[in-house]
Amino acid sequence: MPEDDDGVVVSRVRQGDLEAYGELVRRYQGSVFGVCYRLLGERQEAEDLAQDAFLRGYQRLDTFDLAYPFGPWIRRVAANLCLNRLQRNRPVTLDLDDEHGWRGAPPGPTPEGATERRQEAEAVRQAVLSLPPKYRAAIELRHYQEASYDEIASTLGLPLSDVKSHLYRARRMLARRLKGHA
Numbered sequence: 281m282p283e284d285d286d287g288v289v290v291s292r293v294r295q296g297d298l299e300a301y302g303e304l305v306r307r308y309q310g311s312v313f314g315v316c317y318r319l320l321g322e323r324q325e326a327e328d329l330a331q332d333a334f335l336r337g338y339q340r341l342d343t344f345d346l347a348y349p350f351g352p353w354i355r356r357v358a359a360n361l362c363l364n365r366l367q368r369n370r371p372v373t374l375d376l377d378d379e380h381g382w383r384g385a386p387p388g389p390t391p392e393g394a395t396e397r398r399q400e401a402e403a404v405r406q407a408v409l410s411l412p413p414k415y416r417a418a419i420e421l422r423h424y425q426e427a428s429y430d431e432i433a434s435t436l437g438l439p440l441s442d443v444k445s446h447l448y449r450a451r452r453m454l455a456r457r458l459k460g461h462a
Contacts, residue, residue, distance in 0.1 A: 286350035293341060301341075305334050308351050311425075312358045318420050319362040321409045329365065333358035355425055356435040359417060363436075366413035407457040415450035422447055 284292075286307075292300035312333055316326035337344075337354045344353055408419060414436070421427040421435060432443045 287346040290341060290344055290346060290350060293338075301338055304337075304350055304354070308354050309334075311351060312354055315355050315358045315420060315425065316362050318408065318424055319359065319413075319416060320365065321405075325365070329361050330358060333361055336361065352425070352427065352431065356431075359421060359425075359435060363413055363417050366416075403458060404454075407454050410457065411450055411453055415446050415453065418443060418446040419450045419454070 289300050289303055309330065313326055313330040316329045317323065320326050333354060337357050408416060411419065417436060418432060421432045429440055429443050433440045
């Protein structure tokens, strides 16, 4: 039996089937955590905000448009929660012992190659985390969530021209910061 599409599952939740929301959480918990982790850079805080995103999503499920997929919507909820947290000027800390985070490609044929790829991935991660929150959010939505420019504008509440400007500036900042790692 094929899985129900998101709209069918959301309709079941709206009719009182709480287990159906658990299905949505199972489908999207990895990508929601990924958004939070890449924006915040700290595992525990990302886990907490991912849970908050699902709670907020459940509370606001009546605003979800069934014509669209649930994944991008719940990831936008998560991104907005993270941006709100970042705007409170909390310092970003990194969990460098993270075994399951995003560290780049799997190891190659040599230990030296694997070490080099991990170092490059860590440099990219550090560079993204060092961006101002508005630029970090634009990079996250565009390059990790593959959102369109219009979706980014809607998520961040910005005009399309500002989204393009944020992405351009963020990419330039990343290029300058990563210049020595190429």
